[in-house]
Each structure stands twice: as C-alpha cells, then as structure tokens.
Amino acid sequence: MPSSATRIVLQQHVTDDDVQGVAWDLDWNAISVSDRKQATWVDAWATMDGATSIHYVHDGPIGMRYFMIRGHDTVGVAQRIVDTCPTWTLANALDAARLATERDDRLTAVYAMALTAPDDPDPAVSIELRRAAADPDPGIRQSVVIATAYLGWPDLVTLVEELQRADPVDDIRHNAGIMLTGLRKYGPGNSPHASPRRWLRRRRNGNP
Incomplete structure (x- = not known):
C-alpha cells in the first residue's frame, strides 16, 4: 500500500448501511457514489475542511471492504473510524x-x-x-x-x-x-x- 494512504479494513459484519451511518456521524461531505451493480465499487467523501479524502472500497471479488484515507488528517480520521465500527488489525x-x-x-x-x-x-x-x-x-x-x-x-x-x-x-x-x-x-x-x-x-x- 502506498505510504501516503491509510487503509482501514472493515470486519465482515459491518454493512454498507453502517458505512453510510459512519459518514453521517463523522460529518463527511459526499463527493461521489458508485454504481452498486459493479463487482467492485467506490464511494468517496471528504472531511468538512476538504483536507482529507475518504474512499470506501467495496471489493467484491475478494469479499472485503475498506476505507482508503489520504490527506492532512489521515491519523485522526482513521482513529475515528476505528472508534466507530469493528475493523481488522x-x-x-x-x-x-x-x-x-x-x-x-x-x-x-x-x-x-x-x-x-x-x-x-x-x-x-x-x-x-x-x-x-x-x-x-x-x-x-x-x-x-x-x-x-x-x-x-x-x-x-x-x-x-x-x-x-x-x-x-x-x-x-x-x-x-x-x-x-x-x-x-x-x-x-x-x-x-x-x-x-x-x-x-x-x-x-x-x-x-
């Protein structure tokens, strides 16, 4: 994984609806929403100040879902996700x-x-x-x-x-x-x- 990005991997029982709830609770601004019919799709948000981007990857071929975080406050955003929902370490x-x-x-x-x-x-x-x-x-x-x-x-x-x-x-x-x-x-x-x-x-x- 590129060192400029932080990946947070979600446990299997976390749903896509749960992810939408996380985005709402953490006050992220929606940037783009992908076609759910694709095997792999990506939704994107940014923090309120626009300095940190958050991409949610629904990686259908391997059955995994994760956030990719880039920008000014990757550590803070990653910690807030971990505090909010079950994740893999x-x-x-x-x-x-x-x-x-x-x-x-x-x-x-x-x-x-x-x-x-x-x-x-x-x-x-x-x-x-x-x-x-x-x-x-x-x-x-x-x-x-x-x-x-x-x-x-x-x-x-x-x-x-x-x-x-x-x-x-x-x-x-x-x-x-x-x-x-x-x-x-x-x-x-x-x-x-x-x-x-x-x-x-x-x-x-x-x-x-």
Whole structure:
C-alpha cells in the first residue's frame, strides 16, 4: 500500500448501511457514489475542511471492504473510524489465519492479512501465506496470488513464481503469471492486471 494512504479494513459484519451511518456521524461531505451493480465499487467523501479524502472500497471479488484515507488528517480520521465500527488489525488477521477451519473464514483471513500488513515485509504474514500456498484447496492457494498483488514483497513474489511453475491447477498458474507481469510493471496494489478486480476468477464455493 502506498505510504501516503491509510487503509482501514472493515470486519465482515459491518454493512454498507453502517458505512453510510459512519459518514453521517463523522460529518463527511459526499463527493461521489458508485454504481452498486459493479463487482467492485467506490464511494468517496471528504472531511468538512476538504483536507482529507475518504474512499470506501467495496471489493467484491475478494469479499472485503475498506476505507482508503489520504490527506492532512489521515491519523485522526482513521482513529475515528476505528472508534466507530469493528475493523481488522494485522494481529487479529494473523490469529484468524492460524485458527480458521472453514474455507471462507480462511480466505477472509488471507485477504485481511494482505490488506492490513505494513509496507515492509512481515515474517509472520509470510509464514501464513507460505502455509496457505501449500494447502490442498486450490482456492486457498489462489488467495496467496491475490495477497501478493497487494503486498509485492520479494519473498512472496518468489512464492508465486513457484505456484506459476508447479501448481497443478491451470487457472492458478495462469493468474500467477498475469499477476507477476502486472506487479513488475506497476508495483503492488496499483496494477489493473495485478488487481483481483480485473483478473480474479472468484469461485469461493468451488475451485478457483
């Protein structure tokens, strides 16, 4: 994630209506509203002084929702969001990754780790993603490819290169190759090709 932005990731039970309530309670000015028919959509607000922007991303392909905050008071706005509604932290994302047994919970944990991790490599996150890359479930292995698109850490790139070469599932090898190409061209989190919004074949209830 670019260092100029702060990302706040919402827990799964926080609804879109809850987000609208947060915007109202915190006196944000609406800037734009997206088409809810899209798989991924973004609403935008600004603080009353216009110095800080808040974008709410409904990231349908990975089933996650988060705020991206930029501007003068990113720390203050982020803290007010955290004080208002349940959010993921890296610590509880790691706990979820270690403890989850259901498939959807495991996928959510991988994406929560990717979205809450710092810019610099974190060994604890890498350990959990390497464990996920060895999972017999193809969807769990593919989630590692998606997570790497957000993070771009060298050790994870190497891990996805291994999946590209050796994974038994064609879709995973194909998506790994596309992600790696986009990551090298655009950097983590920025590529229209690396982003799961463009290329993820999302089948959370079956194979990737």
